[in-house]
Amino acid sequence: MVAFNKFFNTVLLAVLYASSASALTVPIDSKHATHRVREIANGAKIETYHPESTYETFNTGIDHPLRKRGASLKEASESFISSHLKVAPSSVAHQSGFAGQVASHSFAKQVINGIPVANAVANVAFNSDDLVVALGSSFVKPSKVAPNTPSVSLQDAKATAESALDATFLDEVEPTVEYFIKEDKSAVLVHAFQVRNEEKGLWYNAFVDAQTNTLVSVTDYVARATYRVLPIQKETLLEGFEDVADPQDTISSPRGWHSTGTTNTTNTAGNNAISYKSSQSTGTAAETSPGVYSYIQDPAQAPTVTANVKAAVVNNFYLVNSIHDIAYRYGFTEAAFNFQNDNFGKGGRGNDRVTSSIQDRAGTNNADFATPPDGQSGHMRMFIFTVTTPNRDGALENDVPIHEVAHGITNRMTGGGTGACLQTTEGGGMGEGWGDALADWAEKNSSSVPDYVMGQYLLNDPRGIRTRPYSTSKEVNPLTYGSLGQLAEVHDIGEVWANLLHNVYAALVGEHGWSAEARTNPDGTEGNVVFLHLFLDALPLQPCNPTFLTGRDAWLQADVNRYNGTHRCLLWKAFASRGLGVNAANRRDNEDIPSDC
Structure with missing residues (x-):
C-alpha cells in the first residue's frame, strides 16, 4: 500500500493508517517485532501476535543429519529443525519448499x-x-495447551468472524483446525478460514477460538505485443508515453503476455x-489494431474519460507483466510461489495471476x-488521486503499481x-520499504x-508522498536504524x-558499475544486477516476520x-x-x- 506523508494532512484522512507517528517523543517498545494493531470493521481494532523469531546464518554451511543419505528437502529440513532446536521429530511438519x-x-x-500451529513456523535453507x-524459527514451548x-462448530465460528470483520466466508478455500500461540504462550485451538469483502478491499485469514468462539487473530492479506505506455524506467506520464514493441521476455513468459495458458x-x-x-x-482494454494496444492519454x-481509462489499463498490464518477467529472471518463479494461471509443470500452484482493478471505486x-x-x-x-484538477490516475505513475507488485513478491517469497x-509492524514496514526500493531500482536508466522521490506526479508536488527523498546524503535524508525508536x-x-536499500544500491553501483541489460540479463556482475539478486535471494532466507537485523x-x-x-x-559498510x-x-x-573490513 502507498500512503501520503505528513505534508498532506488533508489527504491523510482518506488514507488507511494515516502517517502521524513521527510526532512521537518516546521510544517504541519491542512489540515492533511481534505485534501489529489491525483496524477491522466499524472502527474496532485487534492486536495480532506472532512469536519472536530466532535467526541464524551459517556462512558456507554446516552439515545436517541426513546429508549423506540423499534425503529429500522435506526429510532433511524436518530432521535438521528437530535436531538443532532440540524438539521431537513429531513436532515439525514441512509445509512447502x-x-x-x-x-x-x-x-x-x-x-x-498432531495439529499444526498457525503462527509458530521455521524456515531452513540449504x-x-x-x-x-x-x-529461522518462531517455535515455542507452550505454557498450556487447549x-x-x-x-464450537465451524458454522458458529464463521458467523463470529463475518460479523467482526465485515466479510464473507470464502467457500473455495478449505477451513482448517490449528493451534494458535497467544502472547502468554498458551496454545489455543482455532478454526482458521478466509473471509473477504471484495467491495471494501478486505481479505483476511481469520482465527476463531474453537472453545470460546472469540476472534483470536487475523492474517491481513492486503498491504494496502506493442503497447502505448510509460516505459518502466520512467516514473510519470510527464516524461512521455512511448510505443514499446514486444516487451515480453519469452524466457519468463514463454507464451507471451496474451495467453491464459490455454x-x-x-x-x-x-x-x-x-x-x-x-x-x-467487460472492463479490459482491447487491441486498437492487431497486436497493438495504443490509447492516447489526454x-x-x-x-x-474512455481513452484515459484504457490508457491506464494498458499501462498497468504492461507494468505488472514487466515486473513479473524481471522478477522471474531473478528467482521469483513458479516453484518460488509466483503469480501465474498456468505454471507449465514447473512447481507451485497455478490459477493465481494478478488481477488489477484500475480506478477502483472503493x-x-x-x-x-x-x-x-x-x-x-x-x-x-x-485508485484515482483527487489532489489536483483534473484528478490523476494512480496507474499512470509507474512507481505506484511497481510498489504494489513488490508487495506480492515479498509476501510470497517470505515464509514459503x-x-x-x-x-x-516491523515486518510490514519492511514490506513498504521493499516496494519503494523496487520502484527505485526499476526506474534507474x-x-x-x-535522490529518489515517490509519487510526485500524483500530487503535482516535487516532494512526493514520502516525508523526504531517498538519498545517500544524510542532510537530505537523515533516517537511520535508530529512527525506528x-x-x-x-x-x-x-x-x-x-533508504537503507537505496544506500546499498548506491554502494554496489559505485563499486561495480551499472548494466543497461539488467532487466533481461541477470548474469552480469554490475552493481544493479547484484542488488536485485540479493534483494530476491534474501527473501526466502529470512525468517517469518523479519526485523531490520534479520533482514x-x-x-x-x-x-x-x-x-x-x-x-x-x-x-556491511553500507548498512x-x-x-x-x-x-x-x-x-x-x-x-x-x-574487524577484517
Whole structure:
C-alpha cells in the first residue's frame, strides 16, 4: 500500500493508517517485532501476535543429519529443525519448499498433538553443497495447551468472524483446525478460514477460538505485443508515453503476455495478469489494431474519460507483466510461489495471476495489493488521486503499481508462499520499504544514483508522498536504524528500510558499475544486477516476520550463497552507514563493521 506523508494532512484522512507517528517523543517498545494493531470493521481494532523469531546464518554451511543419505528437502529440513532446536521429530511438519537458483528452501510449522500451529513456523535453507546456511524459527514451548477437539462448530465460528470483520466466508478455500500461540504462550485451538469483502478491499485469514468462539487473530492479506505506455524506467506520464514493441521476455513468459495458458487473447488479459476497470469480463482494454494496444492519454481531461481509462489499463498490464518477467529472471518463479494461471509443470500452484482493478471505486488517494497464499490470485487496486484538477490516475505513475507488485513478491517469497509472514509492524514496514526500493531500482536508466522521490506526479508536488527523498546524503535524508525508536506506522518504518536499500544500491553501483541489460540479463556482475539478486535471494532466507537485523543478515548470507561473500564488506559498510552495524540492536544505531573490513 502507498500512503501520503505528513505534508498532506488533508489527504491523510482518506488514507488507511494515516502517517502521524513521527510526532512521537518516546521510544517504541519491542512489540515492533511481534505485534501489529489491525483496524477491522466499524472502527474496532485487534492486536495480532506472532512469536519472536530466532535467526541464524551459517556462512558456507554446516552439515545436517541426513546429508549423506540423499534425503529429500522435506526429510532433511524436518530432521535438521528437530535436531538443532532440540524438539521431537513429531513436532515439525514441512509445509512447502523450492529449489532456487543458488539455494533450496524449506518452510515448516510446529505441530502440537498432531495439529499444526498457525503462527509458530521455521524456515531452513540449504546451499548447492546440501549444507545448511540459514535457520529461522518462531517455535515455542507452550505454557498450556487447549484440548485438541473443537467445542464450537465451524458454522458458529464463521458467523463470529463475518460479523467482526465485515466479510464473507470464502467457500473455495478449505477451513482448517490449528493451534494458535497467544502472547502468554498458551496454545489455543482455532478454526482458521478466509473471509473477504471484495467491495471494501478486505481479505483476511481469520482465527476463531474453537472453545470460546472469540476472534483470536487475523492474517491481513492486503498491504494496502506493442503497447502505448510509460516505459518502466520512467516514473510519470510527464516524461512521455512511448510505443514499446514486444516487451515480453519469452524466457519468463514463454507464451507471451496474451495467453491464459490455454487460449490467446486480444485484450489486457493473460497468464500473468488481467487489468481492467469495474469488470474482468467487460472492463479490459482491447487491441486498437492487431497486436497493438495504443490509447492516447489526454492529461487535460478527467481520468475517467474512455481513452484515459484504457490508457491506464494498458499501462498497468504492461507494468505488472514487466515486473513479473524481471522478477522471474531473478528467482521469483513458479516453484518460488509466483503469480501465474498456468505454471507449465514447473512447481507451485497455478490459477493465481494478478488481477488489477484500475480506478477502483472503493477508494481514492491510495493503492493496495492483497497477497493470499500461492494458488489464489494476488489482487491490486489502483485508485484515482483527487489532489489536483483534473484528478490523476494512480496507474499512470509507474512507481505506484511497481510498489504494489513488490508487495506480492515479498509476501510470497517470505515464509514459503503463505502471504502470512510480513504481519508484524516491523515486518510490514519492511514490506513498504521493499516496494519503494523496487520502484527505485526499476526506474534507474544510468549509473547515476540521484535522490529518489515517490509519487510526485500524483500530487503535482516535487516532494512526493514520502516525508523526504531517498538519498545517500544524510542532510537530505537523515533516517537511520535508530529512527525506528520514534516510529510506529508501517509506511514511516518503510522509509527507513527503503533508504537503507537505496544506500546499498548506491554502494554496489559505485563499486561495480551499472548494466543497461539488467532487466533481461541477470548474469552480469554490475552493481544493479547484484542488488536485485540479493534483494530476491534474501527473501526466502529470512525468517517469518523479519526485523531490520534479520533482514540485513539474510542479505549477507545471500551474498555468501551466490557470490561467495564477495560483497560482504561493502554491504556491511553500507548498512553500518545508516546505523545497522555489527552491534546494532533494539533500534539503537551502531556503525561498527567487522574487524577484517
